[in-house]
Amino acid sequence: MSTTTDAVALGRRAAPVARAARPAARRAGGQLVLHAAFAVACLATLFPLAWMLRTAFAPSHDVFRATLSLWPDHATLGNFAAAFRLHPVGTWFANSVVVAGAITLGKLALSVPAGFAFGVMTFRGRDAAFVLVVGTMTVPVRAAASHREDFESVELRPALLSARSSTRRSLWAIWRNPQEALAEAPTQHRHCSSAHRWGRIRSAPDIPQDPAAGSCSSVSAFLRHGPDHP
């Protein structure tokens, strides 16, 4: 970026003769610098995504190996199969689509007419109403959700949240002790064993017992498995 700026500054000092003399060459040079800079920036931006793909296609012995190569030696689809086998990924995906779709439609249905009213019409109380609506942006979602009723309705909130918790728990478990995590993974959903463990570790005393969930609490079950847990 500074190169461009310098070139521009130079150009201004040398103007107008130099600019008139070789404008095309200077312009081409500037474009070349721009393209080089953007190529570097784009590769740097895309690299973590490429690495994500690499990890996704790498068999586990390849994942836990220090390497700089951008593609695993023995690429496999096994991780995807395992993800679908061990977790209700399909449900998570469907939930995400439903939630994202409903939120998008809801936002449009509410904000497009409101934007029209605030932007085009003049009426009494307009400014107050505008502050009420736009002010919601400044309220952290989680601040509003810390109330108990909202906590319960959290179960209706984005599947993303549940996917996130589950992903994190599983990921951290695998991270810290791969063998143990992978060995216990198939039983997690049925028996809720690790939900219990987490509950104990985090010493949450006030979790209500949900008879439908057997011996594990609905709160930690939700945190662990998402709203679709029985």
Added chain:
Amino acid sequence: MTLAWRRLGQSPWLFAGPAVAAAIAFVWLPMVSTLALSFFDWSLLRHEATWRGLDHYRGTLANPDFHLALANTGLYLAALLPLQVGVPLVLAFALARVRAKTAGRLYRTALFAPSVLSFPVAAVVWLWLFNPTVGFLNTLTGSLGVPPQRWLSDPDLAIWSVIAVTFWKSFGLNLLIFLAALANVPADVTEAARIDGAGPFRQAVDIELPLISPALFFAVVTTIIIVLDEIVGAVDVLTEGGPYRTSSNLLYFLYERGFRHFQFGEAAAVAVLIAVLVAGVTWAQFRFGERHVHYD
């Protein structure tokens, strides 16, 4: 009847009413009940409340973890605001000067790509790069002869790792906002400047920058809100606020009080304090920042 209907059809409240009602029902009423809750202890198990008055506020304001979270939030803002606004701004000006249309579109898409991820997903992507033993970053530094870093568990480094991930994941949105604003700068204005002898740098600073100042202001306001609110997803996945709470922030502190320790009354007090802080910062921006904005 017909007259009344027609009047209703022209009423601004027909358009603005639903949004106002939703804002009240889903944000402001819960905020009021959060405020009420902050004066109580609330037990999830017994579903009963005990009056605590201002105890939660006193406790929170005296809590060293809260002080740390507050200081960290300040650091997140101080680091991310210039990055999140400055870098996309420079990129947008540069991108607007790329003549090849296809290449420009390609760059824009690539730079925006991480922004479509959610914070937790972006954080998971980076976990693989940050891993101290098999992560790409340490493999790379190792091959360059630099000793391996504990990116997420070094108290001096963890918060900067979170900042890096946050920047990577969200600078694209501001880039898009600036590009859209630049595309709306009338061509005759920039052309007039060019004929008058203004180089690309002069055009950018003296002509285009003032003309896109509403977008700039919008980006600053929303970036602050993102930094205060949404990065908690990245904090949670990457470091869980650690080590020693060095990468925690206010929202993560709130999340811990409410959803880890189930101290809902205390969490509500924290929520109220955060809401007051954010409202204050936003008000200050409109009060003092907006005077530098040129609306047509």
